[in-house]
Amino acid sequence: MTRTTQNIRTTLVIGGTGKTGRRVAEKLSAQSLPVRVGSRSGEPAFDWNDPDTWVPALEGVDRVYVTYYPDLAFPGAAEQVGAFAKVAVDNGARRLVLLSGRGEEAARVSEDNLKASGAEWTIVRSSWFNQNFNESFFLEPVLAGEIALPTADAVEAFVDADDIADVVVAALTDDKHIRKTYELSGPRLLSYSDVAAELSEATGRQITYVSVTNEEYRAVLRENDLPEEFADLFTMILDGRNAHLVHGVEEALGRKPKDFADFAREAAATGVWDV
DSSP states (O other): OOBOGGGOOEEEEETTTSHHHHHHHHHHHHTTOOEEEESTTSSSOOOTTOGGGHHHHHTTEEEEEEOOSSOTTSTTHHHHHHHHHHHHHHTTOOEEEEEEETTOTTHHHHHHHHHTTOSEEEEEEEOOBGGGGTSSTTHHHHHHTEEEETTTTOEEOOBOHHHHHHHHHHHHHBGGGTTEEEEEOOSSOEEHHHHHHHHHHHHSSOOEEEEOOHHHHHHHHHHTTOOTHHHHHHHHHTTTTTOSOOOHHHHHHSSOOOOHHHHHHHHHHTTTTOO
16 A cells, blocks of 8 residues: 555645646645645745745645746756755655656756755656646637747647646655656647647637747747747757657556547636637
8 A cells, every 4th residue: 555645744835826736736635635835925935036935835844746937947947946855855845746847858957956855756747738728828829819839830749737737646645656757748749730720629719820930939928028938948849859649647647648629628618718
């Protein structure tokens, strides 16, 4: 019997108001497990850029779901993750589950730094989220009917945030996931033209994909006060390195991941894309 929930104290969910963190916190709470949301608005507050907030947020914490914004591939991320992991272990946290990026070589340094802390660890490497289209930076383009990105004909195996959260919760609560690295994807490879077609079908509106240059996309990011490095992530991750399916959801949970069409249909039913 590897289930260890009866021994769990508080779980700190960093980014607990975000796409995966919110779901992880809700799923843990549904199992009557104590959760602390790690965010700048949390009590106590947690801020990656203010190490003085780390120890108060870790008080009484047994394990941590570690997410890093804006991305583990960004400059300085590996150093902060490594420093936090050491502080977490020194303050009694024994298990760390890190959300990493599939195909992001720069993120591997963060993974290694977290492993070096001496904690029980699980790495969850994720493809791009389905929920980027209804909860994040692609929502406005979908509402406008045009998704303009520097991705050309590249394909991605979009994964659902609920599938990610289920894997993370399993890793936080079951010893059999210790020292495992799971790579997660959805069940199909989709181009952004395919995505636009799926969203058109789900919404009953015409949504198109337009390929733009990297520099054109950088200008859009600047106009919206978003990090220009996101354009580099598109260039890197969508260069073909992730143009194959992986099976971490099946490996961790023993079931298939959610298909993008099912996500789109369920999201459309909430009215989020109504105009």
